[in-house]
Amino acid sequence: MPIVISGTTITGLGSGGLPANSVGTTALADGAVTRDRLGAGTILQTTYLNSTTRTTHAPGNTLSEVSSSYRCSITPLYANSIIKITYHVPWNMGGGWAANYIVKVSAKRWIGGAGASDLSSVGVSNGSRWLMSGYADRPHNGYDANDMNNWSWTTYDAPNTTSAVQYGFYAGTEGGTMYYGYSGYASGGFAWDANIVITCQEIKQ
Amino acid sequence: MPITFDGTNSTVTGGQTDPVPSGVITSSTLNNAAVTRAKMSFVAGEVVQMQYLNSTTRVSLGCSNTYAEPSSNYRVSITPVYSNSLMVISYHVPISFPTWPAPNYICRYHAVRFVSGTPNNISSCGNQSYSGATRAGLAGFSTRASNGFNGSDGSNFSLTLIDLPGTTSAIQYGFQVATEGSNNQYLGFGYSVDQGSGNSIDSNIIIVVQEIKQ
Numbered sequence: 001m002p003i004v005i006s007g008t009t010i011t012g013l014g015s016g017g018l019p020a021n022s023v024g025t026t027a028l029a030d031g032a033v034t035r036d037r038l039g040a041g042t043i044l045q046t047t048y049l050n051s052t053t054r055t056t057h058a059p060g061n062t063l064s065e066v067s068s069s070y071r072c073s074i075t076p077l078y079a080n081s082i083i084k085i086t087y088h089v090p091w092n093m094g095g096g097w098a099a100n101y102i103v104k105v106s107a108k109r110w111i112g113g114a115g116a117s118d119l120s121s122v123g124v125s126n127g128s129r130w131l132m133s134g135y136a137d138r139p140h141n142g143y144d145a146n147d148m149n150n151w152s153w154t155t156y157d158a159p160n161t162t163s164a165v166q167y168g169f170y171a172g173t174e175g176g177t178m179y180y181g182y183s184g185y186a187s188g189g190f191a192w193d194a195n196i197v198i199t200c201q202e203i204k205q
Numbered sequence: 206m207p208i209t210f211d212g213t214n215s216t217v218t219g220g221q222t223d224p225v226p227s228g229v230i231t232s233s234t235l236n237n238a239a240v241t242r243a244k245m246s247f248v249a250g251e252v253v254q255m256q257y258l259n260s261t262t263r264v265s266l267g268c269s270n271t272y273a274e275p276s277s278n279y280r281v282s283i284t285p286v287y288s289n290s291l292m293v294i295s296y297h298v299p300i301s302f303p304t305w306p307a308p309n310y311i312c313r314y315h316a317v318r319f320v321s322g323t324p325n326n327i328s329s330c331g332n333q334s335y336s337g338a339t340r341a342g343l344a345g346f347s348t349r350a351s352n353g354f355n356g357s358d359g360s361n362f363s364l365t366l367i368d369l370p371g372t373t374s375a376i377q378y379g380f381q382v383a384t385e386g387s388n389n390q391y392l393g394f395g396y397s398v399d400q401g402s403g404n405s406i407d408s409n410i411i412i413v414v415q416e417i418k419q
Contacts, residue, residue, distance in 0.1 A: 003209070003210040003211075003212075004209050004210075005209075005210075012210075043251070043252045044250070044251065045248075045249070045250030045251060046250050046251075046252065046291070046293060046415070046417040047250060048291060048293070048367050050328060050329050050367055052331075052332065086293075086295070086365035087365075088329075088364045088365055088366060090343070090346050140348065140349040140350075140351060141309045141349045141350055141351070141352060141354075142307075142309020142310075142349060143309075143349070146311070147311065147347065147349065148343075148346045148347040148348070149346075149348075150346035150348075150364065152346075152363050152364040152365070154365070181331070182331070182340055183340060186339060186340055187339045189270065189385075190311050190313070190341075190347065190385065191339060191340040191341065192313075192331065192340050192341050192342075192343045192347065193331035193332050193340040193341065193342050193343065194330070194331040194342070194343040194344065194345070194346065195329045195330070195331055195344070197329045197365065197366050197367055199293050199365060199367065201252075202250075
């Protein structure tokens with residue numbers, strides 16, 4: 001039986017046809033699945049830093065940036081996105097450290113030309129404790145200038161912007177010099193050289 | 206004027222210019238509204254796929270200062286869709302030091318990419334000859350046992366690295382280890398070799414890899 005469309009009526013249809021408005025220009029537009037159609041929790045983009053910069057840092061007992069080369073940039077597509085950040089930061093104490101020195105690291109963000117700011121995952125005010133998005137460590141048994149310590153952690157942020165954001169970190173010690181990306185010793189069988197790697201993933205909300 | 210679809214002779218009559226060109230709506234394009242990878246148009250930065258390993262394999266390896274793989278079961282496989290994709294690889298490798306001969310022995314961990322079974326350095330590996338020196342290029346890190354360690358202690362290699370494998374062939378991501386000294390320094394992977402002290406552990410080896418469109 002023929003199907004006839006006349007004015008606002010359709011005749012001759014059997015059961016199982018497409019409901020009205022189910023095939024519209026939006027649904028058919030090139031078959032594209034655009035970001036606006038993706039649900040909450042979708043990973044929208046990933047950026048990374050794979051740095052070959054090698055540097056030393058002697059900040060004393062305060063937190064400061066090791067190098068602006070250790071920043072990973074991302075420009076959020078949505079202002080309400082969250083950003084998942086992973087850090088792999090190998091470093092060495094370079095010798096000359098007391099065995100019980102404490103070292104600290106904390107993630108930081110930069111937006112535009114403004115100075116460093118804390119992430120949404122920074123600690124809350126709790127007495128005189130350092131507020132951090134990171135952690136602390138000490139030298140290990142028998143440490144020397146060949147040893148590698150490694151800042152390796154995952155954190156998150158809600159930067160609330162669609163402007164370019166950079167994620168890096170601050171570090172501090174009770175004393176001594178830290179070597180980033182390489183060991184202070186250049187031989188001895190356990191000297192090493194390793195890249196600083198930071199990744200950022202934007203998650204839709 | 207009415208539009209008439211007549212299935213008996215495959216004709217459409219009475220229409221104006223067809224707003225939907227022939228062949229646009231097919232069983233493939235409407236296939237249960239499924240969004241398949243073939244229909245996706247990935248832009249740079251998007252996740253194309255993710256693979257993982259959740260290994261219950263437990264081995265102890267007699268290590269030396271030459272890199273060795275604890276087990277080929279500790280590899281996650283992925284076949285990149287695009288040859289220029291970025292791989293983000295995350296490792297969680299719980300270990301123990303059951304027969305460490307000295308508390309200051311170094312243990313070194315190195316992430317590698319296997320191509321047809323052969324290990325290769327990944328893109329985030331350091332430079333073997335940095336500053337003309339003899340520093341070993343690493344994609345990973347090294348550690349020592351912690352204070353007061355024994356065969357029940359658990360330690361952990363946990364890190365996230367990147368790679369640009371430059372292929373659409375199947376590859377695997379795993380790791381190798383080396384220790385100080387030339388004799389067998391045993392490491393337990395996924396478990397503490399000693400047990401029964403109340404602090405022994407058993408924990409899976411997990412590796413996750415994400416392919417990111419570039």
